[in-house]
Amino acid sequence: MTDGKVAIIQNKQEASSIAKKKLVSLLQEANYTIDQNDPNIVISIGGDGTFLSAFHEFEHKLDQIRFLGVHTGHLGFYTDWRDFELEELVSNLSNKQESSISYPLLDLQVKYRDQKAPKRFLALNEATMKRATRTMVADVYIKDELFERFRGDGLSVSTPTGSTAYNKSVGGAVLHPRINAFQLAEIASLNNRVFRTLGSPIIISDSEWLTISLEESSDYMVTIDRATIQHDDIEWISFKIADERIHFASYRHMHFWRRVKDAFIGEV
Ligand code: NAP
DSSP: OOOOEEEEEEOSOHHHHHHHHHHHHHHHHTTOEEOSSSOSEEEEEESHHHHHHHHHHTGGGGGGOEEEEEESSSOOSSOOEETTOHHHHHHHHHHSOOOOOEEEEEEEEEEETTOSSOEEEEESSEEEEEESSSOEEEEEEETTEEEEEEEEEEEEEEOSGGGGTHHHHTTOOOOOTTSOEEEEEEEEEOOSSSOOOOOSOEEEETTOOEEEEEOSOSOEEEEETTEEEEESOEEEEEEEEEEEEEEBSSOOOOOHHHHHHHHHTOOO
C-alpha cells in the first residue's frame, strides 16, 4: 500500500536542506506526492524541536496522519532515522504494513477569566506555568479535589514522551511512553513550616484529571511545547490524557531505555 501524500517540515540547517532534496526525489521515484497541505504522512527533518513544530502544524488532522522523524544532528526521541538512511526509509514506507505505534498526548483546557468556555490545546511534550516576577501561587486539584496549594516558580505537566525533555530538567521521572499517564513536576517549590507541597513529581493515570487554579495576576507565562502564551487572565488550566494519540510511520523499535541511555549517559 502506498500512503500517497507526504509533507516535509525541516529546520534551517544546511544538512536538513540537503536531506530534504534527496528525500523529495526518492519519494517521487516511489510514486509519492509532496503535499504540504493535506498529507497522510508528515516527515520532519532536523531535531526533536523540528518534530514538535511538525506535530503542531498538523495537530488538527491527527486521525489521518502518521509522523516520522529524520535527525540531522544527534539521535532524538521523536527522530529515529538518520539522514544517510533515506533510501531505506522510503522503501520501508512502501513495503511495511500500517504501523501500530502511537503515544499519548496531553489535552489542556485553558479557562480565561473573561471567557465562558475554556480553550483547548494539545501538547506532545509538556505544558508549563510560570510566574515571571513573583512567587506563583496555584491550587492543584486532582479529580476536582484540592490536593495542595503550590508556591514557587512554576509547574510542569508532561506526557510520557515529553518526560525526557523539560520535565527531566526539573527533576521529573522518565516515563516509558507505553504508559498511558501524565506527570506533574514542581519547579522550585517553596517548602518550609508555613508552605507545603508534596515536593516530588506525581504520575497521574489516564482516568484522572488535574486542574491548576491560578491566583489572579498579570504576569503568568504558559508554555505548550515550543509555543508561549503570555496571558494575564488565566483562571485555571485542566489536564488529562487526550483522546487523540500521535501515530508513527515506520517507527523503529529502538529499546526505549537504550535511547535514554544514549541521550543522557553514553558509554558506561
Ligand atoms: P530548545 O531550547 O531549542 O531545545 C531544547 C532541547 O530539548 C533540544 O535539545 C531538543 O532536542 C530537546 N528535546 C525536545 N523534545 C525532547 C524530548 N521529548 N526528549 C528529550 N529531549 C527533547 O527548544 P525547542 O527546540 O523549541 O523545543 C521545545 C522543547 O524544549 C520543550 O517542549 C521543552 O521540553 C524543551 N526545553 C527544555 C528545557 C530544559 O530542559 N531546561 C528548556 C527549554 C525547553 P533537539 O536538539 O533534538 O531539537
